[in-house]
Amino acid sequence: MTILKNRLFWPVAILVALLIVNVFTSNQFITLQDGHLFGTLIDILRGSAPLILVALGMTLVISTxxxxxxxxxxxxxxxxxxCLLIKDLGDQNAVGSVLLIVGVAIVVSAALGLWNGSLxxxxxxxxIIATLILxxxxxxxxxxxxxxxxxxxQSSPYATIATGFFLTLPVAFLIAMAAVVLISVxxxxxxxxLLLExxxxxxxxxxxxxxxxxxIIVMVYVVSGAFAGLAGLIYSANIKSADSIAAGNLIELDAILAVVIGGTALIGGRFSILGTVIGAILIQTLQVTVVGIGVPSKATLLFKAVVVVVLCLSQSATFREKVFGRFKIRTGVPA
Structure with missing residues (x-):
């Protein structure tokens, strides 16, 4: 069937399967309280926002x-x-000052992307060497x-970036979706x-x-830096602090994985924005599912690796042809 040959079919199928598992394992999958949506599904969407932003920038970089x-x-x-600038504010709840600081942080991040692009x-x-330096x-x-x-x-406007709601949905996820729409357009x-490809x-x-x-190469690194900076703001706003050690630790690996799951070629030339978003949400859903079904913390990474390997193999047309082709021959069905 044509739909089975679509590269996004298997990521979407596994994502749906993981969501179904969460329906039965979570206490509240989705519910409406005080005009806002809550539950496991909303936690997945909100938690996936930083990874979506980082993976989105990574997609553009890898496409080149x-x-x-x-x-x-x-x-x-x-x-x-x-957080350093907000801490020094006389009034940490001053919306204008907080927005200005958010803008400064994103500009600094874009400048770091410019450094990468220039190298x-x-x-x-x-x-790989230029970005390893940074x-x-x-x-x-x-x-x-x-x-x-x-x-x-202790800034309410800053915390809103990660924990706030707008039109019943998490602000963090809406920010990520706005970035996705912008890049897609x-x-x-x-x-x-066409130029990127x-x-x-x-x-x-x-x-x-x-x-x-x-x-163009410099531009995509600048965008990647700006999106990573925005993801860093969401992360720090969520915990209301700046943790320079834990923030973004190993997120580059999940971002690359999300890009690959989404169908973007690592050698460049072909990319999929929708595929990247699906890949990022799938990874976040997998992490939530692992906790929901009670997988021991020691086996969490192994369980995640097994699911990823299964997903990657299912996406491989060569692997499917060898496995299912042999099955058809053994059962007497023409391959």
Missing amino acids: GGIDLSVGSVMAISGAVA VAVVGIQP MVAGRGLAQLVTDGQIINV LTRRTALG SVGGSPSASRLAGIRAKR
Whole structure:
């Protein structure tokens, strides 16, 4: 069947299966209280917001044939800068001041993305090495900003970014969806998507065709940095503090996994925004499901790895053909 050949069929199928499991294992899957939606489903959507943002930026970077390992450190720096500035406010509940600080943190994050993009496109350093530099140094920079301490804040407007609701839905998830819509429009309704695929598919050919590949590469790293910074704000707003060690720890691996699950080619040239969103939500759902069904904490990572391996194998057309092809031959059905 044609639908079975769609690369997104299996991620969606497994996502639906995990959600069904949560329906039976959670006390409240979804309910309406005080005009807001609550329950396991809402927790999944809210918890997936930072990963969606990071994976969205990662998708653009990978589409050009690059990689960004520094997103976790950028998250830590963004949260550290925001909480440090908010702590020094005379009134931490001043909406205008908090919004200005949020803007400053995102600009700082975009500047870090510019640093990555410049190393890759201008200096010519391999993306994995260029971003590894900031991955290591950025975590140290975040600890310098916080002086190695956890900075706590008591700002209601800032907390709203992560825990607030609008139109019954979590603000964090709505922010992520707004970013998804923006990138989808820019990449599918303009020539930008074609340019990204051209640069990722063949950088040399794109340059010969007159495409300014260096500018595009720098741009995607800037966007990746800005989205990682926004994810860092959501993370720190959720815990009302800046934790430079835990913030964004290993999120780059989940982001890359979400991108791959969504059908984006790691070698560049082909990407799927919708697939990335599905991949990010699937990963978050898997983490919630593991807790819901009572998997021991020691076996959590192993259980997650098994599910991911099954998913990746199910997406492989070659694997399905070998397995099901042999089955058809043994049962006497023409392959």
